[in-house]
Amino acid sequence: MEIDQEAINHVEVLYLKGRLDAVSAKQLKEKVASLGQEKGPKLVIDMAGVDFIDSSGLGALISSLRTVSKLGGDIKISGLQHQARSIFELTRLDRVFRIYDDSMAAAKSF
Amino acid sequence: MDPRGVTFVIDSDMKNVPLVGMSVNRLCRAASFSTLDAFHIELCVVEAVTNSIRHCYGGKTGHEVTVICTLTHREIVLDICDVGPGISPGVLDGAVIQNSPGDVADIEGIPEGGRGLSIIKKIMDSVDYRSEKGKNRLTLRKRLPEKKKGTG
Numbered sequence: 001m002e003i004d005q006e007a008i009n010h011v012e013v014l015y016l017k018g019r020l021d022a023v024s025a026k027q028l029k030e031k032v033a034s035l036g037q038e039k040g041p042k043l044v045i046d047m048a049g050v051d052f053i054d055s056s057g058l059g060a061l062i063s064s065l066r067t068v069s070k071l072g073g074d075i076k077i078s079g080l081q082h083q084a085r086s087i088f089e090l091t092r093l094d095r096v097f098r099i100y101d102d103s104m105a106a107a108k109s110f
Numbered sequence: 111m112d113p114r115g116v117t118f119v120i121d122s123d124m125k126n127v128p129l130v131g132m133s134v135n136r137l138c139r140a141a142s143f144s145t146l147d148a149f150h151i152e153l154c155v156v157e158a159v160t161n162s163i164r165h166c167y168g169g170k171t172g173h174e175v176t177v178i179c180t181l182t183h184r185e186i187v188l189d190i191c192d193v194g195p196g197i198s199p200g201v202l203d204g205a206v207i208q209n210s211p212g213d214v215a216d217i218e219g220i221p222e223g224g225r226g227l228s229i230i231k232k233i234m235d236s237v238d239y240r241s242e243k244g245k246n247r248l249t250l251r252k253r254l255p256e257k258k259k260g261t262g
Binding site for chain 1: 220
């Protein structure tokens with residue numbers, strides 16, 4: 001999986017591309033952990049480029065949310081493809097994460 | 111239509127899991143499942159094979175996982191087979207997606223893992239498990255979509 005990063009109005013945005021599964025889950029967790037220990041981090045994970053997600057990928061997102069929450073911050077999800085969104089809904093995790101159409105809307109929501 | 115099938119045998123390496131998943135996805139689309147259904151069935155196979163590698167083989171490579179795909183006139187049947195410690199009794203029955211993910215304000219209380227079997231049970235029409243003399247077989251079934259009147 002590829003992960004690109006940019007800042008939008010002091011919000012860090014991670015753009016994921018590829019499959020978020022048991023192979024790439026650790027990569028995402030390490031990336032989020034590497035973002036630093038700044039208080040109240042604001043993070044958007046953009047998944048427009050994610051064409052497959054499984055329960056390991058969902059677990060990595062929950063782990064990332066825990067990491068950021070401990071610092072008083074939050075994670076918002078953007079750009080979910082139809083199929084990936086269906087998995088969030090099926091597992092009820094659409095009630096845990098706030099989901100936006102695109103990264104700009106997610107960044108503005110902080 | 112006589113049953114048709116294809117069998118995949120992979121080494122127990124997580125990097126091989128997408129190969130089986132994507133192949134099953136293509137097979138499902140060829141069998142007239144919708145794109146979304148094919149994605150969901152791919153997900154179930156990925157979850158099952160991942161569980162096999164992780165729990166039966168302890169995440170170690172060098173073991174075989176076999177996925178037998180059988181297509182009949184009414185359903186697709188996927189058998190995921192491994193050799194070793196099987197699923198503990200009661201685990202499959204207890205795998206259910208709760209209506210609520212938990213207290214969303216308490217992220218520590220929301221489990222990071224353990225969703226694989228419950229996702230499989232939610233998506234597939236039936237899920238059966240057999241373990242005999244160390245040979246384990248998880249069987250997943252999904253009915254083909256009904257053909258519209260006047261076609262095929």
